[in-house]
Amino acid sequence: MKKLINDPANYVEEMLDGLCMAHPGLTRVGGDKRAIARTQGMRKGKVGVVSGGGSGHLPLFTGYVGEGLLDACAIGNVFEGPTINSCQDAIAAANGGAGVLCLFGNYGGDKMNFEMASEFAAMDDVQTRTVLGTDDIASAKPEEAEKRRGVAGLIFAYKTAGAMAATGAELETVATIAQKTVDRTRTIGVATSSCQIPGAAGPNFEIGDDEIEMGMGIHGEPGIWRKQLRPADALVDEMIEMLLAERPDDTRRVSVLVNSLGSTPFEELFILYRRAAEKLDAAGLTIVRPLIGPYVTSMEMGGASISLCFLDEEIESLLGAPASCPFWTVE
Amino acid sequence: MKKLINDPANYVEEMLDGLCMAHPGLTRVGGDKRAIARTQGMRKGKVGVVSGGGSGHLPLFTGYVGEGLLDACAIGNVFEGPTINSCQDAIAAANGGAGVLCLFGNYGGDKMNFEMASEFAAMDDVQTRTVLGTDDIASAKPEEAEKRRGVAGLIFAYKTAGAMAATGAELETVATIAQKTVDRTRTIGVATSSCQIPGAAGPNFEIGDDEIEMGMGIHGEPGIWRKQLRPADALVDEMIEMLLAERPDDTRRVSVLVNSLGSTPFEELFILYRRAAEKLDAAGLTIVRPLIGPYVTSMEMGGASISLCFLDEEIESLLGAPASCPFWTVE
Amino acid sequence: MTITLNTLSTAIARAHAAMSTLTDELNAADAKLGDGDTGTMLARLIATFHSVDVADAPDLGAGFLALAKAGAASTGSSLGTLIITAMMTASKATAGKNEIAWRELAPIIAAIRDSAMARGKAELGAKTIVDGLDALAKGVEGNTTAAETADAAQQAMDAVLDAFRDRPSAMGRARMFAEKSVGLDDPGMLALAEIVRAVASADHHGNSPAA
């Protein structure tokens, strides 16, 4: 896989430099500058919202630092969690004196690192709460939903938590809305081709020339099945069916994210969205604020994911609150 | 190349349906619904700005229909110009009684079709003007700049023409700013991998496993050289040098678009942008409103282009005017 | 023996049948320096023509106009638009007529050549379909039967391809690769030659389509 890069050892550094040069609202902070914070600094008295994760998923994670979204973000090497130190740096940058919500995907390393960082933060009298993204329905049965890994659907919780924090709400309230959003968000992805970690000898995984894998994780973790490529509509039907199997019965409104894993172009996303919208409509659901594009990627991985966020009044109004970061603007 | 699609024959139809379902501000209009217009309709007395081109380049062309940008857009099959009828439909949709600017890339078919459509429009007393995007410096020498094809840099002219039209300016003024923007915009691209037209037996072109092609067109038209892949910084240096060889000497301000041709991820775009910004800074140029992302693609083609728009006061202020379409928001 | 709506209808049917093998050949020719779609585009355009019920048109002019209109809704490529321009030109030249003599074909092709030049801004000698049309107009001049015309047309097309093959392109996508284009047929000219062959060869073998 050809990449337009320099020395792979400098991949993350140069990428973060470029990101902050292009978006002056973002600044690298911390000892090794592996946290991104808002350049204008933290509003005193506001709850901070931080996230963190490995590189290679832009716009996730750092791209969502902005008004009404994240205040800071710790960033690791490609597909590797941020270091404990970076987590500490992000928490420190997002500390406005009212506590910090750590909102990130449910991955073992990230969890442990944020946990250790939170223990350090507590020593500095910074109160933290943790909410984990667990939207990937391919990664555990409904009975063990809390064990699911976090994928693209995490951005819905960024949005509601960020909007809630912007209202001046307290940490507990911000954590509660984040958790509710996570609980009401489900994602399923389908991968068509691999990606390659810069400097690695080969692709991250192998997939046959006409094979696809349903439920594959954003680092290439095995999914539910691997079969022949089939028509998009058939795939969407299966995906929507899986997503609706866990549909809460208290709402008829849903937000949808049709997300490119990387190299799958907009054209295909719209073809997928078209069918998804038809199916949701047939299921009696009204779509609110659909998002279609590369929101959470794995570099040049091929494929797409569909996320549903089942709305209630509170989530819907927070999703509609003004927000602005380099990759997502709500007016 | 695996695609998440249904019958290739329905590719464009389904894509346009999905686009309009996801973005209710856009509507398919015309006999065969191969033009996209703003749902809210045309403001009476405003000059219309229309574009058109083949499918497979999203966000270009149809994605730029929106407030302060295009009023309507004709869309052809993948990599094929829109039909004469579609051009007529787009012009009709953008007719607010004050004339219509046809602003599209310099490709023979598109030119002839818009020309024929303009002749038909004239019969209906709709006045049109044509401005052609000619930013691709790889496609002709500076002496023959008017023969160059239009690529990613076209969106700068969309923005200034759209903003000028929004002020209520007359057709001549809108055409003049579009032409000035085109004249001050240059693009050079580098391709790393091919794309495939839906339903085609193979990729659109072949490129060796460690080869890249400088100056390749967005449909795979041959470029300036094809050589071994080299470090991103070296590529950017060469690209910026070529772009600056035609630098007008009346400005020290420039807007930059670092554009993914499709599968090249954000991470690499930022690595490219970082170096480009350094080089421009060293050349005494100040960057204004950089754009980094997939703005003009060729489905899953790999590679990136760099566009420079050399600003003057008028262009800079129009680039900063509010605008909003599904893929580009300026507040 | 004249040119009627049946002649036109048969010619379209023959061209349509020929596209099954021509599509790939023309795509390949276009892929060398262009975007590789000449065959696909032409196949779709001719399929559209084929779906038009020309034989039932009130007259030749109306038949050509129906083709132009159907085509205007079906193609966006430069060659396609030139062909539509050709249909419109032919429509004007045959307006109200139910038949024309074979010797009237040459001036119509010449008019098509001129309208294509006006539309596409290509000069003669730039190595495009325009040179093909020019050769064709001159080649069929003075012929009075289908068979003679078919013969002359094929010879003219073979000759013009040969004459231009080693010249550089000065137009369209191939322009920037003028040097590389030496030795290659222009896809549009080749397309015209192949369609002429497909339509004419049956006549040549005495299988006249004339009504």
Add this chain to the structure above:
Amino acid sequence: MTITLNTLSTAIARAHAAMSTLTDELNAADAKLGDGDTGTMLARLIATFHSVDVADAPDLGAGFLALAKAGAASTGSSLGTLIITAMMTASKATAGKNEIAWRELAPIIAAIRDSAMARGKAELGAKTIVDGLDALAKGVEGNTTAAETADAAQQAMDAVLDAFRDRPSAMGRARMFAEKSVGLDDPGMLALAEIVRAVASADHHGNSPAA
């Protein structure tokens, strides 16, 4: 013969040297059901450890703390964080000491196991590095020399890999593929075993690192 900062430093050097061949092996083990980075991650972490001047630390506790701190800035993977947790645990257990007896190693490894369980929430038997640590703690218990300890450690690691190989994983990325994990070594446990082998095999052959 005791465990000193030199022992620690030599052990790190050996682990570091071993990573040149281990990296790919561990990546491959992780790639079967995980994200294929165990080797790369461990290589970087151990390289970081190797760049720390532990031999010059004031005491063992400070040496381990220096490793933990350097590590906290260099890795973000779950295994890496568990290893950093281990270094912090070892640091507490050896605070202020310049040497410890070999028989004191077992309770330290047991404490590391417990802190890893507290940090990672893995149960014993879930087929993770925790089970490896458990087996290691029990295996080296009661040994009083480097050579004895090395022997016992290697045997314990071989045995625990064998014991768990055909059991399903109940933790981490491999959890969801419990069935597929049968027959495969857990990458973290395998990493521990390979590092133990690299560090211990020299001792076993009488080439003691003890100061």
